[in-house]
Amino acid sequence: MPRSKNWSVLAGFAAGLTVMTALSGSAFADTTTLSFLVPSGEENVARAQSLVKAFEAANPDIKIDIDTRPGGAEGDNLIKTRLATGEMSDVFQYNSGSLFQAINPQQNLVDLSGEPWQADVQDIFKKVVTAPDGTLRGAPIGTGMGGGIYYNKKIYSDLGLQVPKTWAEFMANNAKIKAAGKIPVIQTFKDTWTSQLFVLGDFFNVNVAEPDFATKFTANQAKFATSPAAMKGFEHQADVFKAGYLNEDFGAATYDDGLRKLATGEGAHYPMLTFAIGAIKTTYPEHIDDVGFFAMPGDDAAKNGLTVWMPDGLYISGSSEHIDAAKTFAAFVASPAGCEAQTAALGATGPYMVKGCSLPKDVPGAVADLLPYFGENGAASPALEFVSPVKGPSLEQITVEVGSGIRSPADGAALYDEDVKKQAQQLGLPGW
Amino acid sequence: MTLATAAAAGRPSVPRRSVPTPYPTWFFLPAAVIYGVLFLFPTLASLFFSMTRWTLFNWTFIGFGNFIQFFKEPFLVGGLINTLIYAALTSGLKVVLGLLFGVLLTSEIWARDYLRSVVFFPVLVSTVGVGITFTVLMHPTEGLINESLALIGVRGPGWLTDPRLALISVALVDVWKGVGLATVIYIAGIVSIPRDYYEAARIDGANAMQRFWNITLPLARPATVTVVLLSLIGGLRSFDLIWSMTRGGPGFTSDVIASVIYKQYQAGFYGLSTAGNVVLFVLVALIIVPLSIFLNSRDVSR
Numbered sequence: 001m002p003r004s005k006n007w008s009v010l011a012g013f014a015a016g017l018t019v020m021t022a023l024s025g026s027a028f029a030d031t032t033t034l035s036f037l038v039p040s041g042e043e044n045v046a047r048a049q050s051l052v053k054a055f056e057a058a059n060p061d062i063k064i065d066i067d068t069r070p071g072g073a074e075g076d077n078l079i080k081t082r083l084a085t086g087e088m089s090d091v092f093q094y095n096s097g098s099l100f101q102a103i104n105p106q107q108n109l110v111d112l113s114g115e116p117w118q119a120d121v122q123d124i125f126k127k128v129v130t131a132p133d134g135t136l137r138g139a140p141i142g143t144g145m146g147g148g149i150y151y152n153k154k155i156y157s158d159l160g161l162q163v164p165k166t167w168a169e170f171m172a173n174n175a176k177i178k179a180a181g182k183i184p185v186i187q188t189f190k191d192t193w194t195s196q197l198f199v200l201g202d203f204f205n206v207n208v209a210e211p212d213f214a215t216k217f218t219a220n221q222a223k224f225a226t227s228p229a230a231m232k233g234f235e236h237q238a239d240v241f242k243a244g245y246l247n248e249d250f251g252a253a254t255y256d257d258g259l260r261k262l263a264t265g266e267g268a269h270y271p272m273l274t275f276a277i278g279a280i281k282t283t284y285p286e287h288i289d290d291v292g293f294f295a296m297p298g299d300d301a302a303k304n305g306l307t308v309w310m311p312d313g314l315y316i317s318g319s320s321e322h323i324d325a326a327k328t329f330a331a332f333v334a335s336p337a338g339c340e341a342q343t344a345a346l347g348a349t350g351p352y353m354v355k356g357c358s359l360p361k362d363v364p365g366a367v368a369d370l371l372p373y374f375g376e377n378g379a380a381s382p383a384l385e386f387v388s389p390v391k392g393p394s395l396e397q398i399t400v401e402v403g404s405g406i407r408s409p410a411d412g413a414a415l416y417d418e419d420v421k422k423q424a425q426q427l428g429l430p431g432w
Numbered sequence: 433m434t435l436a437t438a439a440a441a442g443r444p445s446v447p448r449r450s451v452p453t454p455y456p457t458w459f460f461l462p463a464a465v466i467y468g469v470l471f472l473f474p475t476l477a478s479l480f481f482s483m484t485r486w487t488l489f490n491w492t493f494i495g496f497g498n499f500i501q502f503f504k505e506p507f508l509v510g511g512l513i514n515t516l517i518y519a520a521l522t523s524g525l526k527v528v529l530g531l532l533f534g535v536l537l538t539s540e541i542w543a544r545d546y547l548r549s550v551v552f553f554p555v556l557v558s559t560v561g562v563g564i565t566f567t568v569l570m571h572p573t574e575g576l577i578n579e580s581l582a583l584i585g586v587r588g589p590g591w592l593t594d595p596r597l598a599l600i601s602v603a604l605v606d607v608w609k610g611v612g613l614a615t616v617i618y619i620a621g622i623v624s625i626p627r628d629y630y631e632a633a634r635i636d637g638a639n640a641m642q643r644f645w646n647i648t649l650p651l652a653r654p655a656t657v658t659v660v661l662l663s664l665i666g667g668l669r670s671f672d673l674i675w676s677m678t679r680g681g682p683g684f685t686s687d688v689i690a691s692v693i694y695k696q697y698q699a700g701f702y703g704l705s706t707a708g709n710v711v712l713f714v715l716v717a718l719i720i721v722p723l724s725i726f727l728n729s730r731d732v733s734r
Contacts, residue, residue, distance in 0.1 A: 073698035080700060084488035102700060104489045189593075189682060249573045251593025251682055393699030394507075401683030406595050415506055422501065422701055426485060428492075 032325040033063045035089035039075055039312075040068040043278045043346060044093065047142065050345035055332045062325045072193070073393070076102075083108045088317035090326045093141050096128035096313040097386040100138065101427065105131040110316035110323055112136050117334045117354075125353040128386045129313045138313030139334040142342070143350035145274045145309040146370050147201035147383060148295040153365065155182055155268045156292070163294045165301035167236060174245045174269070183267035184245035187403060188258040192396040195403055197271035198240075198296070199233035199395065204307040204381045205298035206230050214387040220424065220431040224413040232298075234409035237402045251404060256283075263287035271296075273309055277366050278349050293366040295373060305379025306370075310386050311353060350374075389427055392419030482710045486703035498707035507684040507692055515688040518603050518674075519667030525607045526614040526663045527656060533611065534618025534655075535648060548619070552612035559609065563676030566605045567592060592678050595685035602677050602686060606670065614659045621655025622648060657727045661720065668716050689715070 038048045045068060052064045067089060069075050076099065082088045083103055094100065103109075112118065113136045118126070121140060129138030149170075151163070159180055164170040174184035188194045206213055209229035216222035224230045240246060247253060247267060259276060261267040263284040274293060281288050295306035314333050316326040332338050339357035348363040351374045363371070373380045385391045398416050401407040407415070424432040482498055484491040502508060537548050554562065569576045570591035578588030591601040629647050638646070671690035674680065680687035680695070687695075693708035 076700060077698060080488050102487075104487065107489060192679065192681060249571065249593075251590055252571050252573075393695065393701075397681065397683050400681060401685075404593075404595070404682050406683050406685065418506060422704065423699070426487060426701060428485075 031061050031063050032322050033065060034091060034322055034325055034329060035067060036064050036329075037067045037069055037089035037092035039071045039093065041071060042282065043275065043349075044068075046345040047342050048093070050341045051141075051333060051338060054337065054341040054344075055329055058332070058337075059328060062328065064329065079103060083317065083319075086319040088319055090320040090322050091314060091316050091329055093312050093314055096125070096138060096310045097383075098389045098391040099385075100129060100313060101132075101389040105129075105137045105315075106133055106135070108318050109137040110318055110320070110326070112139065112316070112327070112330065115139075115327065115331060117331045120355040121334060122353045122355065124308075124382065125310055128310045128382070129315075138315050139330040140311050140353035141314040141333055142311035143348075143352055144311055144374060145350055146293065146295065146373060146380075147197055147273050147307045147309055148271070148293060149197075149201075149297075150262055150270045150272055150276070150366060151292050151294065152262055152265050152268050152290055153292045154265050154290050155180075163292070164297045165304040166299060167232075167239075167297045169301075170269075170297045171239065171243070174240070174243065177268045178245060182265070183247045183261065184269060185240045185247075186253075186258045186261050186267040186270040187240075187246050187250040188253040188255050189251050189400045189404065190253055190257075191255040192400050194255050194258065194272065195237075195399040196396050197273070198237040198403075199399055200383055200385075201271060201296040201307045202233035202236065202298070203384045204305045204379070205232065205296065205303075206384075207381045208298070208300075208303050208305070214384060217384070218388040218390055218424075218429065220429075223417045225410060225417050231409065231413050234399075234402050234413045237399055237412075238405070238409045241403050241405050246403075259283065263291060265290065274350055274366060274370050277364055278346055280366075281347060281364060288364050291364075291366050293369040295379075303379075305381065306373035307383050308374070308380045309383055389429070390420050390424050392416055392421075392423055394419045478706050478709060481703055482707035484703045486706070487700065488702060491703065494703075498704045499711070501704060502696075502707050502711060505692065507687050508689075510684055511680075511687040511689050511692040514599055514686060515668060515670075515690075518599060518606075518670060518688055519664050521600070521603045522606045522610065522667045522670075523660060523663040525603075526611050527659055529607065529611045530614025530618050530659055531649075531652070531656070533615040534622050534652075535644065537615065538619055538622045548615075551615050554609045555612040557609070559672045560676045562605065562609050563673050567677050570601060593682055595682055598678050598682065598686040602674050605677065606667075606673050609673070610663065610666070614663065617655050617659050617662075618652060621652040625651045660727070661724060664723070665716060665720055668719065669712065 036048060036052065038044045045066070048066050052066060056063060069078050079088075079092070079094055080103060088108075094103070109131070117139070118136060125140050125144075126136055129136055131137050155161075155177060156163070159176055161173050161176065162169070164173055177184040206227070206229045210222070210227060213222050213227060213230060222230075224234070247261065249257075253261075255276075256279075258267075258270050258272070259280055260283075262270040263280050264287060277288075277291075280291055295304055298304055314330055316323060316330060320326055334354050336354065336356045336358075339352045339354055342352075343360065348359040348367050350367060350370055351359070359367075359371075372378055395416055398407070398412045398419070402409055402412040421432060481491065483493060483495055485494050485497070533551055537544060537551065541547070570578075572578060572588070572590035572593055575588075575591075577591065581588040589597055592598050625648065629651070630643055633643050633647060669690055670688060671694065674686060674688055674691055675694065678686045680691040689708070689712050693705050693712065696708055697705035
């Protein structure tokens with residue numbers, strides 16, 4: 001059975017790591033060695049290596065070994081298992097927001113509320129690493145992201161199109177793009193997680209229409225299926241399919257295919273999180289300036305704004321034997337020097353959550369489009385998963401069905417409401 | 433476990449005389465410890481955890497709540513039907529094709545040994561490897577299958593992306609991969625039929641078709657029982673091929689019970705997924721035990 005197989009692999013993996021840590025610990029008796037677990041993927045590893053290099057140069061008595069773990073649901077499982085068995089690395093990078101709440105931060109993570117650097121961390125980030133008892137358990141690693149729509153600037157200038165602020169404008173653009181023989185909207189349902197942007201990225205617009213949606217949603221009082229504003233995301237997902245605006249191979253295309261189609265101008269729009277800028281920059285450097293970004297269009301042009309994703313948190317495991325050294329590392333990551341090390345590795349991908357961090361002047365076009373939303377007069381709201389711990393695990397399958405015409409938007413929204421119930425019960429929230 | 437059942441199924445039981453054994457019962461102890469630690473304890477633990485809401489960090493006892501939730505799971509009914517379709521389809525095709533190949537490859541044909549290994553070869557390849565390869569071949573626009581069809585002017589369907597076809601496409605790949613094993617079992621079964629019957633039938637004037645229906649098919653029955661049981665159990669708990677090809681998609685349209693359970697596990701609903709495994713265990717037992725008894729009783733009484 002798949003389940004027991006996974007367990008033994010995990011157990012073996014965990015045991016192997018224990019042996020490794022034990023060996024390396026004795027080899028460097030006078031220096032402290034920390035283990036640092038990051039998600040696999042080029043961006044994460046490059047960032048971690050750059051941070052560790054800069055940190056070790058400044059702190060010669062602390063050495064850091066980087067381990068990687070798979071991302072996605074597989075990674076969630078690994079994190080939970082290692083925390084539960086007390087085999088977690090000293091420091092690790094993991095999502096903030098609802099996934100952070102699911103790893104029982106109060107019990108498993110070291111309290112970082114009293115650290116001096118917390119004064120420089122932006123409040124918007126502090127909220128998403130706050131345990132239920134009100135203590136802060138994480139430091140920001142990486143940059144803030146937006147969830148919206150990438151567009152190909154060449155197609156836009158060739159066809160004389162304007163960046164749309166409303167859904168009607170967006171669909172009008174799509175009609176012109178289709179008439180010009182290009183793919184209006186790229187969808188990549190082989191990687192199911194990429195299908196969620198129309199729904200998740202629309203939360204700014206939901207929040208404008210119903211400011212208390214998140215609170216009520218957490219308390220089991222508001223539902224996607226019965227809130228006209230929240231339903232919009234599912235409807236938009238179905239609209240682009242019904243209008244025939246998707247690439248022909250939308251069911252079999254992958255995330256990488258999507259980036260290729262967007263960067264090379266095969267397709268005009270790709271709904272995605274802005275972290276994809278890093279991948280476009282490394283894979284299609286010659287096309288990086290052809291790619292722009294705008295927030296999910298809503299109903300009212302005057303009230304258009306961006307749904308924002310917070311960066312991951314850096315956490316210290318409660319079972320760590322080197323908590324002081326780990327705290328020194330966390331302080332470095334949440335400092336301007338830490339931001340610089342990250343920029344050195346990846347370039348500018350978005351705004352940092354630490355005051356005093358700056359970005360280079362020369363940023364990719366899509367990042368330049370992103371930054372104003374985060375600025376003083378910007379219109380931005382955190383995604384639902386950062387303001388409510390409730391996030392259903394099956395959204396990506398549901399949006400694939402809605403986006404392939406298998407299920408109606410109303411049905412999809414109702415199904416998602418059922419799906420979140422399990423998560424809420426698992427977290428033991430009141431009212432479910 | 434499945435192999436043991438299958439092996440026992442193929443053979444009528446021989447009555448044994450009770451001979452006093454020279455070995456003490458203590459010799460069972462090592463095996464009993466391994467069985468207890470690796471099978472009995474996890475089974476009992478899973479029965480317990482299937483009745484809890486379990487986050488790995490702590491658990492709350494909720495009685496049969498998980499089972500109720502599991503049966504309310506909107507994808508479960510679809511998954512259950514898909515599982516039965518998948519098991520019946522793969523099992524049926526493996527029996528029919530396995531028998532045909534078995535007959536063909538026991539007859540005097542050219543390059544027989546080579547063809548036998550060709551038929552068996554897919555069994556040796558890793559399932560996930562097969563899944564990934566066929567996913568590439570079945571790509572709706574760039575896959576080899578549809579590009580070949582386009583050459584003769586046929587517009588191929590989205591094998592894995594059309595919700596009506598996805599499950600059947602995966603089942604066909606499963607048959608391609610598994611038919612070799614069924615063939616080998618049939619070859620063994622057919623070879624063990626005494627040649628005298630065929631000679632007698634030929635003297636009586638029976639043609640090839642009659643010999644097949646009246647000699648090969650009934651006397652290869654133990655092989656059929658084995659193939660049916662093995663492929664049905666395999667089909668009911670099939671997971672790896674479906675997961676590597678469609679992940680239950682598009683949406684939930686090719687979800688089977690095992691993939692529904694795995695998704696619950698991935699989402700961190702450990703109690704719920706354990707309950708799902710208990711349900712799967714019961715389901716497989718409910719189908720296989722009566723079937724095995726039925727098939728074997730017919731076998732003995734003949």
